[in-house]
Amino acid sequence: MIQSLRQDRTEEGANMNFEISREPLDTQSIIDKVVQREAGAITTFIGTVRELTAGKKTLYLIYEAYESMAVKKLEQIGREIEERWPGAKVAISHRVGKLEITDIAVVIAVSTPHRADAYEANRYAIERIKEIVPIWKKEHWEDGEEWIGNQLETVAYPKGKPEESDLDE
Amino acid sequence: MNKVMFFAHLRDTVGEESVSLDLTGKTVAEAKAILSEQYGVNLDTVMAAVNEEFAGDEDVLSDGDVVAFIPPVSGG
Numbered sequence: 001m002i003q004s005l006r007q008d009r010t011e012e013g014a015n016m017n018f019e020i021s022r023e024p025l026d027t028q029s030i031i032d033k034v035v036q037r038e039a040g041a042i043t044t045f046i047g048t049v050r051e052l053t054a055g056k057k058t059l060y061l062i063y064e065a066y067e068s069m070a071v072k073k074l075e076q077i078g079r080e081i082e083e084r085w086p087g088a089k090v091a092i093s094h095r096v097g098k099l100e101i102t103d104i105a106v107v108i109a110v111s112t113p114h115r116a117d118a119y120e121a122n123r124y125a126i127e128r129i130k131e132i133v134p135i136w137k138k139e140h141w142e143d144g145e146e147w148i149g150n151q152l153e154t155v156a157y158p159k160g161k162p163e164e165s166d167l168d169e
Numbered sequence: 170m171n172k173v174m175f176f177a178h179l180r181d182t183v184g185e186e187s188v189s190l191d192l193t194g195k196t197v198a199e200a201k202a203i204l205s206e207q208y209g210v211n212l213d214t215v216m217a218a219v220n221e222e223f224a225g226d227e228d229v230l231s232d233g234d235v236v237a238f239i240p241p242v243s244g245g
Contacts, residue, residue, distance in 0.1 A: 047245050065244070066218075066239070094244055105244075106244070126245055131242070132242070133242060133244050134176065134239050134244075136177035147177040147178040147240070149240060149243035
């Protein structure tokens with residue numbers, strides 16, 4: 001499935017720097033995508049599956065994505081970064097499916113001419129993912145399971161979509 | 170006709186990844202009301218996407234539009 005998706009995007013000439021993957025993420029290959037002669041820094045964020053959340057033990061997670069839209073939104077984040085931090089190059093891969101504790105869920109690599117921008121832009125990318133990219137995780141515990149980001153309704157969008165203030169953190 | 174997609178807890182509640190129904194001419198808000206009634210899901214805090222872009226409650230649906238209901242996301 002993911003193979004055919006990848007092939008389609010290559011045929012369309014789409015940007016392969018942004019992807020949803022069913023396979024374990026290879027951090028180095030994602031870093032390699034942002035290597036550029038103009039860069040003085042590459043920052044890499046690796047998001048991993050944590051065992052304890054608020055004292056509760058997670059057994060494993062299931063990540064699910066609205067894949068076609070998720071890729072578009074990752075590409076949008078890439079464009080936003082390139083506008084805010086000129087010269088930046090971005091690659092983001094997010095995994096879906098069943099992930100065990102310590103598995104890598106997301107890798108973000110950003111290269112920029114100077115290091116401060118690489119840190120800032122990378123932080124921006126992960127915060128934006130948590131706001132606008134249609135990916136959900138279901139936590140599985142010893143005594144149950146729950147889709148995160150819904151029933152508690154800690155995040156709600158009364159106007160039906162994120163507003164500027166939501167997006168700026 | 171329109172394809173309507175559900176994700177995460179919404180899909181679990183509805184029991185389908187997607188359904189097909191005619192929402193042509195309806196606003197997103199009207200579509201939410203129809204689906205809430207029909208499938209017993211609460212869409213009050215759920216975002217809608219039309220053709221893979223976030224849409225507002227007042228946006229009007231056209232024939233063939235793909236509507237997706239996006240619960241608050243939890244990626245990363």
